[in-house]
Amino acid sequence: MIPRPCVAQPAAIRPGPVPRALGWLLLVAGLLVGTAAHAAPRLVTVDWGIAQNLTAMGAAPIGVGQIDGYRSWVAGPRLPSATREIGLRSQPNMELLSQLAPDRILITELYAGQADRLAEVAPVSIVDVYFSHGDGDSDVWDSTIAAVKKLGRIAERPAAAHALIARTQSAIQKQTARLPADTKPLLIVQFVDESHVRVYGDGSLVAATAERMGLDNAWQETTTRWGVATVALDRLARISDARIVVMGPVPVGVTDKIADNRIWQTLPAVQHTPPIYIPAVWSFGGLPSASRFARLIADALVNAQTKAPAPDAGWPNAAPEA
Known part of the structure; x- marks a missing residue:
């Protein structure tokens, strides 16, 4: 009888210790899978x-x-x-x-x-x-x-x-803490063309922000759902005790035309107090617009108090930095 060769039988396979490097890789992979599963929505x-x-x-x-x-x-x-x-x-x-x-x-x-x-x-x-x-x-x-x-x-x-x-x-x-104590009510406008402006009143974000700063709004007439009223320049003649705030952007060519516009020059608010200018604020926007308006209006009012009025006829020489 020919003896059969003795073949060693393999021991039961048991999981051995995972090498340290491989363990870290598995951990990182698990974290990445979890992050992907909870990724911020696009x-x-x-x-x-x-x-x-x-x-x-x-x-x-x-x-x-x-x-x-x-x-x-x-x-x-x-x-x-x-x-x-x-x-x-x-x-x-x-x-x-x-x-x-x-x-x-x-x-x-x-x-x-x-x-x-x-x-x-x-x-x-x-x-x-x-x-x-x-x-x-x-x-x-x-x-x-x-x-x-x-x-x-x-x-x-x-x-x-x-x-x-x-x-x-x-x-x-x-x-608010920076504002001059004797600020007049504000008439906040944005030019549509050389003859018409949007006036920001009750219901607008800029007016709501101004109110939280303790600033009065000179426009007390009706506004749209968005808190604005589009009016001809001569409608502003009814308001005398106010400071006009021109909010950008100003349409191309309007600055030159307004500088010689007789209606604008004879507005009581323009004659009594030099208007000030602030760059664009998206009044139909969110909280960043509120912070932006607060900073820009405070800067403009402080600068108006400390600097001499612009020599031209009621129009700022240059817009401040945005």
Whole structure:
């Protein structure tokens, strides 16, 4: 009988200790998987106010409508270079939206007519200030705060939203402390052309911010849902005890025309107190606009008190830095 060769049988295989380097790799991989599972949502918006709030919370949208317009009218905070242009706010580029593959598209009631079309790309949420209660009587400040909190929930950054609210309140208090004690009521206007202005009154974000700074608004007439009234220059002749604040941007060519405009020159508010100029503030926006307005108006009023009036006829020689 031929003996069979003796073959050693393998012992039961048991998992041995994982090498240290491999253990670290597995740990990092697990963390990355967890992070990806809870990644911040990719948000797109056609509205500049929503865009500035999200950016201020560190949750900048991946796409925004009319970015060049945002830079001119909103100014800050700056959008990251990675934020993509998605076309007109009123008619975004649907193909580009699809390519961006957002998790959610954010609009206001102003763009509600686009909701069904946008929903073909991603779920749509409405975050509004001026239409939040449907009656136009809600306080714009409270509605703005509520909108920021809602955006914080959508962006999964509720703590950042509350931090933005706290920073804004602190910034307004800081600028309020700088104001001259004898400031006249303000008549805040923005030129439409050489003959017409938008006047900011009750219901506008800039007026709400001015009120929190203890500043009076000289415009007590009716305004639209957005807190503005578009009027001819001669309507301002009814207001004498006021300081005119010209808010940018000023349309091309208007500065030269206003410098020689007899209606403007004879306005009581222009004759009695030299007007002041501040750069653009997006009054239809969010809390960054409130902080920006507080800083700009405090700077302008302090400078007006310490510097001699401009020698030209009621028009600032140069706009301050934005």
